[in-house]
Amino acid sequence: MRLLTHNMLSSNMKGVSNGFPLRIxxxxxxxxxxxxxxxxxxxMFSKVHWKALAxxxxxxxxxxxPEEADRSMLDSDDFLRKFHHALLELHLEEGALVCPETGRRFPVNKGIPNMLLHEDEV
Structure with missing residues (x-):
């Protein structure tokens, strides 16, 4: 799972008001x-939640x-290459994503996050 994907996922469990960002x-x-x-x-820069990505x-x-970034940094090839590496080349192959509010773990196997909810979580 790329960090681009992680940056767009959140926990949609019943009762969760703040399911983003998922802890890795x-x-x-x-x-x-x-x-x-x-x-x-x-x-993509304006669509990415920077703190979650960093x-x-x-x-x-x-x-x-860097901890913070703004559009002016997009003129730097060095910054773009670091952004590219983090966003597209790092892959979570095995692990879990954890809801920041409930602690519910969503497993990641072979790079695929399983975000399916149990019946009582919908």
């Missing part, structure tokens, strides 16, 4: 090379992103 529990991280596309990154990348062992 890491068992295995893999890096998969993806072609660098600065235009895609510039378009925190998640640190949890997955990548501490190169």
């Amino acid at each position: 529990e890491v068992e295995k991280v893999v890096e998969k090379q993806v072609d660098f596309n600065p235009d895609f990154l510039k378009n 925190d998640a990348s640190r949890i997955m062992g990548y501490a190169e992103l």
Whole structure:
């Protein structure tokens, strides 16, 4: 699961008012090379919750992103490459996503998060 995906997921359990961002529990991280596309990154920047991305990348062992970012940084090739690596090349292969409010764990196996809810959680 890419951090791009993580940045768009939240816990939709019944009664949860703040299910974002899901906390990451890491068992295995893999890096998969993806072609660098600065235009895609510039378009995605406004859609990404930066703090959630920066925190998640640190949890997955990548501490190169700044705590805060703004659009002016998109002119830097160095920044774009770090953003690209965190957003698209880091993959949570095995682990879990945890609801920040309830502690409910959603397993991630072979890079696929299982966000299915039990009947009593809907």
